[in-house]
Amino acid sequence: MTAIRRRVWLLAGLTLALFAVGAGWFHARDQHARLQRGAAMLQRIDAAEWRLNETVLRLRYGLLNNYDGANHILGDLRSMRAILGRQLDSGDPESGAAWGSYDRASRLREEDFERFKYDAAVIRNSVQYFANDADVLAALPDSRRRAALQDEVMALSDAVMRMALAAQPGLEEEIGLRMERLAPFVDGLPQAVAEDLRRLLRHAAVVRHRQPRLESVTHALVQSPARDDLDRLIALNRRQVGEEIAAEARIRGILVFLAAVMTAGLLIAATYYRRERERAEAGRRLVASLTEQAAVGMIACDRDGRIVFANPYACAHTGWTAAELAGQSLQERLHAAAGGRDECPVTAALRAGSGYTGETEFRHRDGRGFPVEFSLRQAAGPDEVAAVIVFQDITERRLRERDRRLAETVFRASQQGIVVTDAKGAIQRVNPAYCAVTGYAEDELIGANPRMLKSGQHGPEFYRAMWRALDETGRWEGEIRNRRRNGDIYVQWARVQAIRSDEGLHYVGIVSDITEHLLARESMERMTYYDALTHLPNRVLFLDRLRQSILQARRTRRSFGLALIDLDHFKNVNDTLGHPQGDLVLAQIGQRLAAIAGETDTAARLGGDEFALLLPDRRGPEDLARVAETVVAELGRPVPVNGSEYRGGASVGMTMYPYDAETAEQLLRNAEVAMYRAKERGRGRFQFFVPEMAETVVAYMRIEIGLRLALERNELSVHYQPVYQLPDRTLVGAEALVRWTSPELGPVPPSQFIPVAESSGMVASVDAWVLESACRQAAAWQGLRPGFRMAVNFSAPRFNQEGVATDVRQVLDRTGLDGSLLELEITERVTLGGGEQARLVMEELKGLGCRLAIDDFGTGYSSLSYLRRLPVDTLKIDKSFVDGLGTGDAEARNDRAVVAAIIGLAHNLGLDIVAEGIETEPQLAAVGEFAPEVGRLAIQGYLLGRPVPAEEFAARYLDRPRP
């Protein structure tokens, strides 16, 4: 700092010296210039002086007789003299004196010159007179006297002329003498001549009188002391100019030297200053960046509490810009008059001159206050900073604290029990409600595992499921039965949430004691819908479910069965063993019926000894008959009662929706009718409402038996129906359809034996056989028609068989058919009912390269979004829709809309379409209309080709001659 100061002083001194010398030099220059101007003026004056002298001499000797020029020169001299006087004005006394002398001499000379002009003019005039009028005696008669006079006059004239030319000693006397000699003659002459002579004499007198004066004036003019004075001035000027030039050169040397020194000094200083500045700048940048990035507010203020600095944090949190804060009073800008205090504690501390640390409230620009924690330090740094305030906006912290307090309050006040455990299940916290629920005190629970509350009512599977859910989804919700401290079992609804945070994994359980609730609900439900004795649904619930089934079956166009069961001879039990024993019998009967019903069917006690079964999943009378037989058999078994047993048996009445009736009441009535018919026929048996149903059952049995034999006797065959591709109707493949011709029954249509096969569990075998035959045939036909595709139906049982994919692969391996040429047709119902399992199987089949088709599409529930998730290639539009096409009635329009919708849907999903069951030309035309829209539309039906045996198919469609 001192070094810089020294340098600055040095530079300042140098600069001053430079300026001083510079000023001196400029003065010298000025002086020089003035002297030079003086010299120039002297030169001009000198020239004018010489010109004047020359002019005077020319005038004197008659070489010039015009005074304008001389006047002009004198005028010039006069004004130049005045200028010179002014130029010398500030000069030295010597020049001043010389000029004064010159000026005086010049003035005298001017006066002399006036005399000169006058005298010269007069003398010239007189000389002129002598030259012109000397012959004054011409008028006189020629005489000796005249001649003598003439001589005198001539002599006088000669003397006057000589004197006029130049003053010679003695001429003046000579002229005077001759004038005196002539004077006496004048009076004797004639008057005119005398007059002329007198005039002549007067002229001579004038010349005689004035010539000496003219001579002396001329001499004075030419030899004027002005000349000497001027020379002196010139010499003086020359000397001074010389001196000035020398002085100037000296000063100039000093000046150049000083300028060089100063320039060097300045350059050094500039370099030094620059380096200092860069260093300071770097420091300032560092400080600036520190204050800019600090996550605390920094405010510096002067002794009066005025802000001199605020960092970005301070600005951001107070809402003011740094410029708006600068110079403003801390108190005024930032003090929030919180708590009625008028003086900001910061300002107070500042005034007190002490440091301070504490919390207060600052005011934001928008007027709201916000809490801050601040510390104030009196600064020992630069004078303008008296104190530095560092503060932190603790609004967030306050909010967090409030939240935490709130959470704590909620936690403690919650009606629901809350328990927090660590990852190992050790309890970390519980709330009072939890303590209340469990009956344990808080300190008994902390550190313990909730396992201690186990009631033993849930198996290990329950807990495994719970933990799995927690591991996989992070949450679990459910009912748990636990044991209180006093041993009571209670039911709680628990929601467990795994919480992963920085502090590791925690589990939070929120439990509500729903024991009371549950008990109340259960009893209500049971009273309303369940039979208290058997715990089976009562008549109300049964009717409700029956109605539900009717609605569902109507929607899905399906059938279902209803069985009404009446115990035979039950009255005897009540009568002989008493009602309590009767109730026990009823309870056991109820259990047996519930077992028969399983999960799909519904068993109910309609009242007294009357029970019912609702069989929604049984499709045909065969099914119903089988269930009825089971019921008769099961209820025929003796029921042990208190040491004795009841062997009543039961009569069963069967009815079917929608064949027998379409309302719940009618169905029940029909079933009752059938049941009484069974009782009439001897109890311990079942009876259909419609008698023909029994025949159907018999026929069914025959088919079932025949089919079993047919598989063994190889009575089944496969027919092939051609499938064409629109729009040009090229043959792309065939659908394999199973055919059965029984030796006993003759040809049995698939619509009759397939349901039997399905319900008797033989369909899988049938399907396997068909698949193998069709694949072999398709492989064989590849030679005739490469790429020939074979579609094979896959029934639900077959599809659900374990290892179906493996079977299919083995079939493909055995037959050598490329998987991509095999299309497996599955019904909607299979895919829909199979859920995730079905999807996995389909993926497996796709893995073999097989194509998958949804058969009978449109009759089930398949939604587009569902289809999208399945790996399906083709949709086969159900024949029922195609049937309606081309007829032109209202239903046809509806069907057409459905078909259009399906085609559009499939097209959007990128699926192929097969329209099957085309039997008429209008239908074909109607379907054909869609072809241009979708591109990949295939068709099949009787119109295009019936299913035929392989040989015939090959002959008819593959151009192979019949063997």
Add this chain to the structure above:
Amino acid sequence: MPPSTRPDPAIAIAVLAVCAAALLAYFAFAPPEQAIRAPAGGSSGAGAPAAPAQGPVSPLTRPVGLDPEKVRLGRRLFHDKRLSGDGTVACASCHDLNRGGMDGLPQAVGVRGQKGDVNTPTVLNSGLNFRQFWDGRAADLVEQAAGPVHNPTEMDSNWPQVVARLSGDPAYAAAFARLYGRLEGPAIQDAIAAYEQSLVTADAPFDRHLQGDATALSPAAAEGWRLFRDLGCVACHQGANLGGNMYAGLGVMGDFFRDRGRAPTKADLGRYSVTRREEDRHVFKVPSLRNVARTAPYFHDGSVATLEEAVDLMARYQLGVRLDPRRKGQLIAFLESLTGELPADAVEDPGR
């Protein structure tokens, strides 16, 4: 903290230092002669020829270099009676340009009808006179202009009074402000002098003769011109103005004042009034003969009514020659050829 984006002052200082050094060096080594300019020429008398004329008389030329604005301003002032004490007399009252630049009276008549001492000299070509007034007491027209204004018998005023009166005239105020900065006595004198310098009556027949026009002079005038030289008139009446460039005593060849018979007046003292030297008694500025035919009466006292008489008197007292009527007529013919023309706008009355 405001970002420091200003240019580094150190660089600025360095640059300034180098510049200063360069400047100093330039001045230090610059030849000092360059700083010197030739002084303004001290020329006096705008119309005077710079080179001495070879002949005794040179032709008149129009003045050059006059500021036309000053001339216009002077013209207005010259005709302005507010320059006199009672507002009755302007310069032009006595120096009537339509009467040869004078009043035609033996002596001038000033304010309140007061009679002056001398015959009014013509203002025409007065710029060519080497001094002003009969006794030469004023060096030039500028100095002269103040004289009559302050003379109690002429205009009887003073500059403060005149300035006060003229200041009320916006046209004057504007003109003076433009030409002189302010309205004051010296400025008025200068403007009037500028106007008077413009009053040159060039292009007289005699001038044309001098410029080579052989037909400019009548034979009588031409003979008069020869006589004018031969008789010696030209000894005093020479120069462009045929006079006005020297002093001469009245009565070189005879005592004019004794012969005149009247008691000598103050005006008769001539240059003696200025120098108080006995030799200057009755010495007057030789008057110009330009336009002499139009400036009767003659002599300093206006005592000579006609030109003929004046020529006679001059021949007798100054030349000591006898003139017969023929020669006198020829001389007068010559003198009449000296009458020239004023510039077209010289006489025009300035608009008021």
